[in-house]
Amino acid sequence: MRNERDFSSADGGDAGQGVGVRLPRKEDDRLMRGRGQFVADIRLAGLQDVAFVRSPLAHARIRAIHVPERYHATVFTAADLVGIKAIRAVSGLPGFKISEQPVLATGKVRQVGELIAMCVAPTRAEAEDIAAAVTLDLEELPAVHDMLLARKPGSALVHEHWGDNIFLETNYEVDISSALDAPIKVTREISTARQCMSPLEGRAVVATFDHRLDQLTLYSAAQMPHVTRSGLAECLGVEQARIRVVSPDVGGGFGYKGILLPEEVCLSWLTMHRGHPVRWIEDRREHLSGGANCREHHYKITVYADQDGRLRGIDCEATVDSGAYSSYPFSACLEAAQVASILPGPYLMPAYRCRTFSVATNKCPILPYRGVARTGVCFALELMLDLVAVEAGLEPGEVRLRNLVRPEQMPFDNITNKHFDSGDYPQAMRRALRLIDVEAVRTRQRKGEAAGRRIGLGVAIYCEQAAHGTSVYSGWGIPMVPGHEQATARLTPDGGLELRVGVHSHGQSMETTLAQVAHEILGVDVAKVHLIHGDTAMTPYSTGTWGSRSMVMAGGAVAAACRELGERARRIGAKLLQHDPAAVVLQDGEIRGVNGAVTLKEIAFTWYRRPQDLPSDVDPGGLEVTAGYKPQRDSGTFSYAAHAALVAVDAELGEVEILDYVIVEDGGVLVNPMVVDGQIFGGLAQGIGTALYEEMPFDTAGQPLATTLADYLLPGPTEVPVARLDHMETPSPYTQFGVKGIGEGGAIAPPAAIANAVNDALRPLGVELMQSPITPHRIVEAILARGEKGRKSA
């Protein structure tokens, strides 16, 4: 089929536009010319800016808020927000303790950056001037700044009425006693730093009220607009039909933009109270110090194995710093409880025990970041697997090959009842080992490097549950449980196709990939497919874009809607061709029979403009279909990848250079492999950030110490190597086209692979690093600490 636009394909020419084609992104035409429209680009008449007075202390009782007389009309505190409810994200897991997050602080502040007052002015600078004039009388309380100390009796309490600081404790055990006599037993403490998600665009909100529609419109940089609407309605006490959430172009989300923010509630109230539009654009300091925290895990872990490296069991106690409040909708326990369910990774093991603690501290709520708990879990597990390899005297790759679930076992229910749908995990590992060329690396290591320099090889493998649905989330009992995903497909009178979906793209390329799905079914030119998303008023309800679910769920729904649409078109086409409906087929955008063909465009024209020509038994629903979809099993797809890293460590300066990086990824059938490549490269960059750069430290007063990008380091182009990618494509047996969720994977394994490579390089020195990020200071400190033994201290 010909295109109006020149889609030069990397596959070289006439590969088509359907599933599996490396089609250039439709959205780039707009985005690469700077014509995207983000929330901060929205201009409404009478728009005013908001700045917040935020808590300078981590934990304090509010004695008084002093607002200068001249600002009484433009500053608002909790006392003004009559009837507005606190954000509550409850989990149904037994023992979960509920936190209430007031949208403006009442009584106490529990984290630096917590909102205390809202200031409105014609410009942000003026609003900040007002905020600076508001003074606070705070009685400082001891800060709960360390999750391990917070678990101990006698700790200060974030929520006094709880009696302790534990949001939730979970226990899971399968026959751990059977592992205890294993000849190999390795125990370590492993930790991952608190991070900030750092999408290019931060959060952003414009709120306005339309009296004609009696409707609040909230423009928000959000990845789950329908869920935002539900949460907003609950806090405001407003019917959902009176709220419209619009999410325009979004510059990266990674989980942060799925969270209902107090700022969204505040601005919604403010526009209704003041009668003019208001906006708040998160700045980078707010983002780093008051918003997007994630990832802080601690593991005390023991791995048991036989002498041949086969795993006998894992015993772990995991603690997650959940911060001060349970965030909506994922709750404060998603991260830690996930740790328990996914720690066994892609491996076989007969015994397992994991105890987890979600701990409240005086820090920002911990939010789900790309990969969620998996990045920390993969770090802990894969570092331990390398230690088992050392004990067993095996190559790290070999230990993994001996323990991975094998292809002939698929589908496989693992020790935590995760249902691995399909795949060949050992093959992915073998390919990665071949690509990185283990033998060549070992030879090079034996030869040695220039003074001070050491090279090391690290591998990591994971499998990732994606697009998991009702059966999984109903068990969590959080405010959001995904059910059937819906999509609307509508043929326009001129033969174009409109798709409406409730998921939202914040970089996922859905305008292209969902058009490819529609093209696969209907044969409509992707240039004529128009995707409408990011607007609760115009799309079917969806829990939105999270959990690597959009291609599986919305892709399946689009396919279902298009299929039904195609069937209706076929029946109309049969009439126009004067055929029996059984004798015509839909092919390449035409209804074909032995007498000839009629295009979808002609069929659309007939339905809308010449209904007199329609068959008498035509489906009265016409050429607009809303269809729902769920995979045959909704326990999730399992994509997986093996990563291998070759690094050079400068043992004098502690610097790490990534020399080579290999990823073998299986995301099932890929709708657009180029888009998947982009997802993996982006994830790798974030994974490198986790491994080597990103860290949000706090002092003992609970003050965040990396509040600008001069202190919070993100990898840039010079820190991210061009990785070599190799795709495997094992279809999921349960999904439309056999696709699997792939969006988060790239970010999961790099910290583990890189840390293993650094440890491989430093092992001859007797040095190992069990904490991310691996910084020059930590490397040198570890080497010096090891060296202390042999010499007098200076």
Add this chain to the structure above:
Amino acid sequence: MKPAPFDYQRPRDLPEALSLLADVSHSSKIIAGGQSLGPMLNLRLVEPELVVDISALAELKVAERRGEELVLGACITHADIEDGRVPDATRGAMREVAANIAYRAVRNRGTLGGSLGHADPAADWISALAALGARLKLRSNAGTRLLEIENFIVAALEPALRPGEIIETIHVPARPASAQWGYFKSCRKTGEYAHAIAAVVIDPAAGAARLVVGAIEAAPIVINNPFELFGGRIAADYKERFDSSVADAMLAKAGIANATQRHIHVNVLKRAIRGAAA
């Protein structure tokens, strides 16, 4: 992250700028490229009543060699030096330093005077120019004075500028053919502030050396003729004679208490020395 309100003036010549700065009835800050002051204003770390923009002052854009000295105006940018748009008397040393400051976008706007006046220990020029033996000409309505860089940086972020005083020019002595140059810095990532810097000028023929250890939490440590680091003398074999443990003890004495930081600084110094000898 918007600045507090301030007045803004862009004087046409140096006397006008000096009178604005001499007026003590309000607080003022000088802006040139704005690469440090811009973020500080936005973060409200500084809230001057007046910002004096010196970017129009021709006097601060001089760039010429005067005998055995290179004279550069305070408003010369890092990119001017990197691209060779200004003369050089350091045989490429300054060009090499300039080319590795932060990112090109910063180098396009950031100035020599701005970097020195901000006195951030982690920035390049205060260490590099200290090693090269540069002096600064400071001017106020009260007159001018010349100050060595090591006397100009009092402490981290604390230059020896008096009220109403401005950096006018930077005077860099020509580097003799026998003087070898080494510069090394360790950064967490490309373009980031360094956590260790060493700049060295070593003249084995003259038996002399000038070593600077920078990016510490104080003014850079400037060491003239540190014979003890090289086993008592500075000669052609200085690279082999460099003694890390003496350097470590020296830095400990200079106040770098953390052994890990000291180790990194010593090794960065070693690399700079190796670079000079290469």
